[in-house]
Amino acid sequence: SAQAAERVTLFAAASLTDAVDALAERYMRDHDVEVVPVYAASSTLARQIANGAPAAVYLSANERWMDWLDAQEGITLSHRHDVLSNRLALIAPRDSDLEDFTPDETASIAERLGEGRLALGNPEHVPAGIYAKQALTSLGQWMSLAPRLARADNVRSALALVERGEAPLGVVYASDAQASDKVKTLGLFPDASHEPIIYPMALIGDAPSDAAKSLADWLDGRQAAAIFQRFGFASVAAEDAS
Amino acid sequence: MLTPLEWEALSLSLRVSGVAVAAILLPGLGMAYVLARFDFPGKTLLDGIVHLPLVLPPVVVGYLLLVSLGRQGTLGQWLHETLGVSLPFTWQGAALAGAVMAFPLLVRAVRLSLESVDRKLEEAARTLGASRWKTFLTVTLPLILPGILTGGVLAFARSLSEFGATITFASNIPGETRTLPLALYSLVQTPGKEAAAARLCVISVIVALIALVASEWLARRARRRLEGRHA
Amino acid sequence: MLTPLEWEALSLSLRVSGVAVAAILLPGLGMAYVLARFDFPGKTLLDGIVHLPLVLPPVVVGYLLLVSLGRQGTLGQWLHETLGVSLPFTWQGAALAGAVMAFPLLVRAVRLSLESVDRKLEEAARTLGASRWKTFLTVTLPLILPGILTGGVLAFARSLSEFGATITFASNIPGETRTLPLALYSLVQTPGKEAAAARLCVISVIVALIALVASEWLARRARRRLEGRHA
Amino acid sequence: MLEAKVSQRLGDFTLDTSLAVPAEGVTALFGRSGSGKSSLIRLIAGLGVPDSGSIRLGDTWLVDTQRRRWVPPHRRQLGVVFQEARLFPHYSVRGNLRYGMPRAARADFDDLVELLGIGHLLSRTPGLLSGGEARRVAIGRALLSRPRMLLMDEPLTGLDGVRKQELLHYIRRLARDTGVPILFVSHDTREIGALADRVALIEEGRVMASGPVDEMFARLDLGPRTGHFEASSLLEARIVAHDEALCLTRLALPGMPEGEMLSVARLEGRVGDAVRLRLRARDVGVTSTRTPPMPDVDCLPATLREIGDETHGPFVEVMLDVGGQALRARLTREAVSQMGLHTGQALQARLRSVTISRHDVIVM
């Protein structure tokens, strides 16, 4: 009964691709609704929504673009809340000789970098890069690392640099690190070293459809949380509930 | 052989690129003709505008398209209100993005061909009673066919590989605007999907190769007629 | 007038694009000559390979470059071990990315020009004692100058706007590989930086326009010599 | 009637001239290389705009810079044979021939193709035609466009003798039968002699002189330019008999005594038809008396009207009156003085049949 099914268009940050794909599949198995996930950079999605894109739900990888969207004229957001959280991981190629360690004030990343570069999302605009910069700054390592970064235009590109061995180290989301079997996680950055990594979600429009609402609700639920967890994310709602 | 997803992306890409090339063919010819044959104030400016999509990163072009043709853009508003047409987030929008990016390549190739056309042949046609228009259709056009084919293939290939402008302007909507490069992007974004990404790569290459071979064949036929010792 | 950041991006872009175009000029000419003048088994394949960067999304091209020329790539390892050259993360790598993306455009334009060269003039040169090589330099080359200029401008513009392959292969390192498009992209992706982005847009456009006008001027000069009633 | 009065600067060269081409017959444009012949043809054809001046064809103003009129080339209905063949490389020979061909000209297609000897080339691509083949196709293409006037820029170069003669004949017949006036550029005085009714002499961008071809050829002041050598006269005559066995046609000239006849190679016309004869001055001699008959020399009683410049050069041209018609003869100065020629003298004009080519006789 696919053709009778209602469509819900879910605009999701590209870094959520595999997780949201799995969620959508699962959701559609139980509900008579067609979920259409659309992936791009959060910034791109926000701009498109501001320009009338047919999005019912927006799942952003950072709060800045959600805020920006909220401020746009003619755009009404509802049900805005945080869905997921994530952590920052320091990764290395799987066959790297480096020992696991927790990046903190004492453990110098620059030393372990050797001649190579540290891959991360461009801290100017890629959320993962922004968090990474915060973390490195608060750990007092930013100054020494800044000239030795390999800035990618998204997290996955940074991941790819490490996977290919171009960069001996990289900073990506824990979820990315978990998804790739070509890298190993050396350690997670302390939660306190950066702003919480939050994925906010909101319904778009003055009168969000019931289908959109129930999808949003479902995403907050346990079923979704389990799936998110499988992909390395933590469900905010689930944490709250527990 | 192809998964439904691949099939969807492929057929969409073919539709989008085909429409894009078809849509710019006539304007491209006209623009090339104007740039090759006339001198007027502001010609350099026009030339610059034509080249613009080539000079800017595709994402920026897409952004400019979104800003002007989106709901907030004046042009977009006007289009929506008068014609009921809304281009962003539709396959027509993806075709537009491809068309805009491919336009300068088409114009340049056709123009280059036009500039090497022997004007003496056009003169001969005029004295045989052919109007400017008939001369263009019966003499100029056949003579620049190699240029049109080259331009067409470049345009087709360019619009087949168009990513930045498309994802920014038309978004990445499955079945509507998720062309081969966008599908490829989604796969590349997903760790462990390298094999699937490679498949899409190969599909793109095969499609482009087929277009290339077809155009070479046509160009060769056209050229064989033109070749020889005497003009 | 320009901020230091803009200045850095601009001068880097000029260097990268200039080197890219300079580097492909000779190989592009050679490839165009081979494709235009010779028939051999595998020609279609070669033609396809030349077009490849045009057909694939730039990010994919960048990824392929990374795979082959990166530290783990066989070619990259060889380069690194024998020549001590490492291309990723360097401006030379950015130039390589631009060159690869621009190559098919250059080849195509030159080839189109070559195919419209009057072979009878080359024959005349041969009977006047010019070797194949001298004939190429003194007759063919001047006659295809418009095509070289067109191809050069397309290549320059393309490599000036190159984003996807560059950021994937050479990353976005300020002062090393952060060319205009990369800087522009960062700004576009940051809320509230629209004005700064617009400035970079304008800078890119002006640079490209200058290149365009210069090439037009040269082409016009070349063409004026060639024009006329009699061959 | 075409009247052109135009001036145009082309680099260092200035075309500034007037030219009149009568509504009938063939006018030759004769002049040295670089004198502006092709440039003038371009202006008439509408492929350039004069800086000032006007061109009128019959009642139509093709160009008038003062009144800002300009008829585009395709509406001028002028057939142009260019100095280069200018065939369309992307059409077959047949396609080239048909390019400007109106429905009405279809009937002529086969005949013309045969005449031009290009039947076996029809489906060929022009690229690989030989020089002469290409030229013939170009001529055919212009002729088949059924123009109001033909402009031919050295159309017969590159053609071999036989074909050239055939084409000369055809073009002349065309001019006569269809009444299409022809302006043609030629360097070849023989060609002009065989084809043209009038000659316009162009020099450094100006038409210096123009007039009937025999007058122009005869004008001693133009001698060095026109090639004195081809000077000739035109005579009216009538067919009085055909000698089928000997392949000869006997012609009588008006005002001549019964029995005085000229013999020429067998003509197509019928007994009684009028013909026009072109006799080159150099082929006409005189004797003071009717010498014993020589087998292939025809004599015509004549009166000496005028003796040309007797003081220069080896040859003297004299004007004879044969039954009221003017006949030019050329003699050595030596002969003139030996014979003591004087105006009013009764003479015999002598002429050998073999010197009159088929192309010198036109059956009217």
Add this chain to the structure above:
Amino acid sequence: MLEAKVSQRLGDFTLDTSLAVPAEGVTALFGRSGSGKSSLIRLIAGLGVPDSGSIRLGDTWLVDTQRRRWVPPHRRQLGVVFQEARLFPHYSVRGNLRYGMPRAARADFDDLVELLGIGHLLSRTPGLLSGGEARRVAIGRALLSRPRMLLMDEPLTGLDGVRKQELLHYIRRLARDTGVPILFVSHDTREIGALADRVALIEEGRVMASGPVDEMFARLDLGPRTGHFEASSLLEARIVAHDEALCLTRLALPGMPEGEMLSVARLEGRVGDAVRLRLRARDVGVTSTRTPPMPDVDCLPATLREIGDETHGPFVEVMLDVGGQALRARLTREAVSQMGLHTGQALQARLRSVTISRHDVIVM
């Protein structure tokens, strides 16, 4: 000495012939349009490879398909004037002229430029030259490349009479003075008569006949090919006197009785110089006896060698022997039968001075 024995298929056309060009003098390649002249020139120049055969220039094998030899065109040192001008559009006229010019030819530059009358065009771009101007530049370019041999494909088309004469003269002198052999294609029997020592007649891709130009012109069987109306003979003669008063030059033919002379318009040469004379068959008549002297008719004692086809057409060509040289005369069939001509008969050849143009006489 050039010897070519080649065959090549070109579409439907097959070139399959042998040609020998002597190491000295001018050889004309004469044939109808499409007979393969240009194709043969291309093979000799190295612009095509024969399917089989060989070409030898002096001691050098330019091509030999059996021994798989092939000298590329630029090493053949052949100067080619193509049927089309083929000027380089991106060089000035000067640049074109200098393109293949070796240092040694610099001294000739100015003279040649003046002869060709292209001095005022030197800094022009070839694109806008007139047809004749372009051709002259093309000739100059080939001549200045100092070739071992010149191949000229209808080089003189599009040139006006005066310039053509000058060039004919120059090319002759070039061939004689520098010893560069010349192979040139021409349709024009007058041109060939004035320039060539030998003629090769090509038809449908084969050289049908070749030989000294006077023999070839004299061969009655080649009549229809060599251009009937202009058929002529070439005679060697010697200047015996100039008559300054009458502007005449008297010529004596070898083997003629003392006092038998031909008068022609005053020549440039000195007494004793050898000249070559072209006499058109149609200008030569015969009488059986020496008729009373007529003031401007020269008579030469002759023997009738051969009578052409007597059964067709109005005219018959006969071959006379004047002091050992062949002289062609044309008579009406009527005259032949009336006079009862038969071979071996002693006759008088009759000729009027006015029919010999200045261009028919070349001082050697």
